[in-house]
Amino acid sequence: MSDPKSRLAVALDYPDAHQTMKLVDSLGQTCQWFKVGMELYYAAGNDIVRQLRDRGFDVFLDLKLHDIPNTVAGAVRSVTQTGAALLTIHANGGAAMMTAAAEAAKAPGSPRLLAVTVLTSMDAAQLEGTGITASPADQVLRLAKLARQSGIDGFVCSAEEVASVRAATGPDTLLVIPGIRPAGAAIGDQKRVATPAQAIAHGASLLVVGRPITQAADPAAAAEAILDEIAKAHSI
């Protein structure tokens, strides 16, 4: 097992830089990866990415790009200037969009791209509401294979699909798993959830955890407990 710190990204879903850096400071050096998503990025922009990088942290920029190929390729090139290590795009954007993004990400200093498959907040009924009658498991696999053929070698899915995506895409793919809930934690809007240990055991590379850490009475203790669980879990 690699250093548990390299397997956990804390989702900084905050509305401003002040609250964000307060949380980051309260974690000390417990965590190495931080995810900047839409809420924070639209409020604090590239400056928050720079602040995190200046402190030596790795930044996962979760912008879930989903637009026409030319626009997404341009966005990938713009993100390269931020120094973020990971960037999400929506696999639903299709093969042409993902191919254009993958081409743009070949430039030196580009972030590694992650294709978001089926959001962990969706179950079969919600998926069906959008016209997709496949199960979440089948749809995740379909999108992961499409992303792979389009030149993307990192995927976001839930712990429920991680083993089958790993089997289909190989040992070197980066499988990023949100919807992580330690035993007893509030589930909130997530639907396809698992504990840190379950996600690691099924083959996850990197766990994304937000509220179970950020809303905890003692965020550093919550992060330590998750890192402990990661360290004890064994990949199948």
Ligand SMILES: O=C(O)c1cc(=O)[nH]c(=O)n1[C@@H]1O[C@H](COP(=O)(O)O)[C@@H](O)[C@H]1O
């Ligand atoms: O791309 C993501 O990071 C993502 C994909 C997904 O399918 N589900 C999902 O929850 N996320 C993100 O992961 C984080 C989960 O946060 P918590 O539910 O608070 O742990 C949020 O920042 C979401 O935006």
